[in-house]
Structure formats: C-alpha cells, structure tokens
Amino acid sequence: MNPMRMRMDPLTLLRDFTMRGELDKIVRLNTDFRFGDEYTFPCSLETAYRSTKGNRYTLETLVHYIKNHHLKHTEYFQNTLALGIPSVTLPDRKPILNYLQGILSTTDSIEYLPEDPSEDPTSLNQQQQPSQLPNSDQIVEEVQVPPLDFISMIRAAEKPLKDRESLLECKNRDFYGVLVAATKREEERQRMESHQRKDGLVAKSRLMGSSDDFGDEMGYDQTPKPKMHLKIGEGVPIILVPSAFQTLITIYNVKEFLEDGIYIPTDVKVKQMKGARPDCVTVQKKLSRDRAVTAYEVRDKPAALKPEDWDRVVAVFVLGKDWQFKDWPFKDHVEIFNKITGFFMRFEDDSIESAKTVKQWNVKIISISKNKRHQDRAAALEVWDRLEEFVRSRSHS
Structure with missing residues (x-):
C-alpha cells in the first residue's frame, strides 16, 4: 500500500489524532473536516471502516462517535437522530473505539478501496509543482488549448444532499412536540x-x-x-x-x-x-x-x-x-x-x-x-x- 496514501487516509489520521488526545483540533468547516493545519476531508467521505451491516462509515459518523462515545447508546442514537447523522451500530461501538484509541492495531472491518489518485484529499501545505516546459527543439506545432474551467468541473461532480427548501421542511422533526413538552414542564x-x-x-x-x-x-x-x-x-x-x-x-x-x-x-x-x-x-x-x-x-x-x-x-x-x-x-x-x-x-x-x-x-x-x-x-x-x-x-x- 502506498505509504503516502496511508498517511493521508482520513481513518488513519482520525486514529492518530485520537491517540494523541487532539480531537479538539479536528474542526468542522461547512461540509469539510479540517485536521489541524494539514489536511481537509469532506464530511460525507466514506472511510475504510465497514460496518457489520455492510456499509462504510462516513468520516462525519466516526468523528461524531469518537467525540461522544461516553454517551449511553440510547442517548447517542437520539443525538445522532436529532442531528441527522448516521450512527455507529451497537455491535461496532467497542471495536471502533478500541481501534481509534490504539488498543487494536487493525481489524478485519477495515477495507481500503483500490487506490485512485484523483480521489486523494488535498493537503493544505501541498505546493503545486510547475509543469515542465518542452525544449524549443521539441516544439513541432503550437496548439492553442483553451483554459480549463475548474469551477464548472467541481460543480459538475457535486452531489447536493439538501437544499434550502428541504432544510426548512425539517422532516422527521416535531418541533410542536418539543414546545408542548416544554410548556408542560413549566406548568x-x-x-x-x-x-x-x-x-x-x-x-x-x-x-x-x-x-x-x-x-x-x-x-x-x-x-x-x-x-x-x-x-x-x-x-x-x-x-x-x-x-x-x-x-x-x-x-x-x-x-x-x-x-x-x-x-x-x-x-x-x-x-x-x-x-x-x-x-x-x-x-x-x-x-x-x-x-x-x-x-x-x-x-x-x-x-x-x-x-x-x-x-x-x-x-x-x-x-x-x-x-x-x-x-x-x-x-x-x-x-x-x-x-x-x-x-x-x-x-x-x-x-x-x-x-x-x-x-x-x-x-x-x-x-x-x-x-x-x-x-x-x-x-x-x-x-x-x-x-x-x-x-x-x-x-x-
């Protein structure tokens, strides 16, 4: 396995930050997680940790769990439900905690996908290397290449999960019930x-x-x-x-x-x-x-x-x-x-x-x-x- 890939793998980084007691340095910015001053990953990025149900846990799920693993499972589940974050299943709680805290060095649940350089996250400190210009002897014919529209390329690859209207609908969230319960407690x-x-x-x-x-x-x-x-x-x-x-x-x-x-x-x-x-x-x-x-x-x-x-x-x-x-x-x-x-x-x-x-x-x-x-x-x-x-x-x- 490519050591650079391991070093920049979000699951490995999350484990390193957990073992060093630096979870407070993992900060969410909009739809991304920033790990210190070095790396940024999308919250919805699937990690290499596969659940007992067969799906891969997202980075958002694992970060939220390791920061709230002290909660009882019912309290933790209600918390994730309220935030709209997929939860870690009860059978997976202890194995994930042991792995992230360094008690386990590895587990059969970790399966890395085939390496695809285009999917590697971008390091905040990574400097782009200038492309090597051809010698004049190599120039046969000058070809006019139109400039790349990177913004359009990024938007074309985006998969919107929610829009303004879906957020305002607040599906599966009964705010009236919360109001009634609060009123009864006050009375x-x-x-x-x-x-x-x-x-x-x-x-x-x-x-x-x-x-x-x-x-x-x-x-x-x-x-x-x-x-x-x-x-x-x-x-x-x-x-x-x-x-x-x-x-x-x-x-x-x-x-x-x-x-x-x-x-x-x-x-x-x-x-x-x-x-x-x-x-x-x-x-x-x-x-x-x-x-x-x-x-x-x-x-x-x-x-x-x-x-x-x-x-x-x-x-x-x-x-x-x-x-x-x-x-x-x-x-x-x-x-x-x-x-x-x-x-x-x-x-x-x-x-x-x-x-x-x-x-x-x-x-x-x-x-x-x-x-x-x-x-x-x-x-x-x-x-x-x-x-x-x-x-x-x-x-x-």
Whole structure:
C-alpha cells in the first residue's frame, strides 16, 4: 500500500489524532473536516471502516462517535437522530473505539478501496509543482488549448444532499412536540411552587377566621369582617374520599379535580406518583376569582380520625355502598348527610343502576364525561358550589 496514501487516509489520521488526545483540533468547516493545519476531508467521505451491516462509515459518523462515545447508546442514537447523522451500530461501538484509541492495531472491518489518485484529499501545505516546459527543439506545432474551467468541473461532480427548501421542511422533526413538552414542564414547575406556598398557609384559611397579619401577607382586603364562630370544630375542614380504586375520586386525583377542574383517572396518577402514598392532601378553590382562600384537608382513612376530628368533617365522596360508613359515629344515613354533605361521582353514560342506592340518600350526584375533559371544570364547580353553600348554612345553624 502506498505509504503516502496511508498517511493521508482520513481513518488513519482520525486514529492518530485520537491517540494523541487532539480531537479538539479536528474542526468542522461547512461540509469539510479540517485536521489541524494539514489536511481537509469532506464530511460525507466514506472511510475504510465497514460496518457489520455492510456499509462504510462516513468520516462525519466516526468523528461524531469518537467525540461522544461516553454517551449511553440510547442517548447517542437520539443525538445522532436529532442531528441527522448516521450512527455507529451497537455491535461496532467497542471495536471502533478500541481501534481509534490504539488498543487494536487493525481489524478485519477495515477495507481500503483500490487506490485512485484523483480521489486523494488535498493537503493544505501541498505546493503545486510547475509543469515542465518542452525544449524549443521539441516544439513541432503550437496548439492553442483553451483554459480549463475548474469551477464548472467541481460543480459538475457535486452531489447536493439538501437544499434550502428541504432544510426548512425539517422532516422527521416535531418541533410542536418539543414546545408542548416544554410548556408542560413549566406548568408543572409553577404548580409545585404554588402547592409549596399554599401548604404553609393551610392553617390560616380565611374561612376559619384568619388573622389580620395573614390577610396582609396575601394581599387581601383588610376591611374588618366578623369572624365566623363555626360549629365545624377548630381547624381546617375535612373532606373524606373512598380508599377503594373503583370510585372515580380518590386521594390520588382529588387535587387536580377540585383545584384545576381536570379529571385524571386514579391508575394514571398512581403511575405518575413519586414517593410514598399521601395520608392527607390539601386542596383550595382556584376555579373562581374569589379573593377569599378556603383550604380543606382531604383524607381517605376515617378510622384514623379522632373524635374531635369528626367535628371538622364537612363532605364525603360516597361509593354507594353501605359498608363505607361502618364504624362512623352516626346512627344512620339520615344523620350522616344532615351533618356532612355528600357527593357521588359517576360517568354520564353509566347505567342508572350504578346510582340506584345513592338516589335514596341526600347526596349530590356529579356526572362527568369519559372523554370530554373540557367539561370537568363545570363538574368541579358544582362540587364547590354545593360544598360552600353547605358550610355557610352549617356555620350559621
């Protein structure tokens, strides 16, 4: 093999630069790679390294891989996909890395094409040698040769891969999906910050007669208002939800439904949850422009309530099963739903039989659609209107 060919071979040069730790000296300029101040090769040039699939890796693929070989294969593959660069296959990763880093001196995957001087890359330091002029004795007849148009020759050999229009089309790249994902992350961040602020203010709910200092903190109207002497016990009012998964509202999804007016199935919320199952969730009404902030505790373990806690229970989401009220400190359903307002959540297209028992109780039936999520807000407002009306009537009774 021609030693000059080996010295100027892009695969050999890439290996030399890798072993010397000089990958930073391989710089991309438009559609070419410049190796230091000596050589320039087209990015799309096929190297002598043949993949296990049979194709030859381009210089662009190998340069990008050796500079990013530390990435896991899934991350590396997604990166090449985003940049539109062919990737190194998983079986080829280690052999290529070992060869370029000098661990292997050669490999059967390297196959050099037959030598063609016209394909040799141009050295930046190579000086063109002047052609040897013939002696006057050799001149037989002067022939007029037209000058060569090198630019036209180069353009004739070019193979355009992309034009302006194809670049603007951005095929296989969903920028709308990126925008939606970024928006969701920002909304989730704002929601978490809001929840952290509110959790510190639960005990000072204005419904329970908060102090003037609290109103000043939150920017509420400081006009003196008579404090309610509620008969619902001291502390934050409690809403009970079933612990069974067969009900629509549970401790997992109650916050999104009551605060944001969005119903998310319990099984979906459980998969999204990180950390332990919550014993208590704080909710506040955010679906209106009321200046008063009302905080509620949502729990799903009635057996854990102390006797004084029952005085704070103002609402319950029912299953429609009698066993839900076992061991409650009330004698029957009439007493329960006189002291506590009840709600029964159902899908609007469920059979009437599902609400047959509930219709005999003094509870509010709330219907939502299985698919039309934009209707959830109206259903959540129904709950809030009934709950606030009940709390006002109970407070003044």
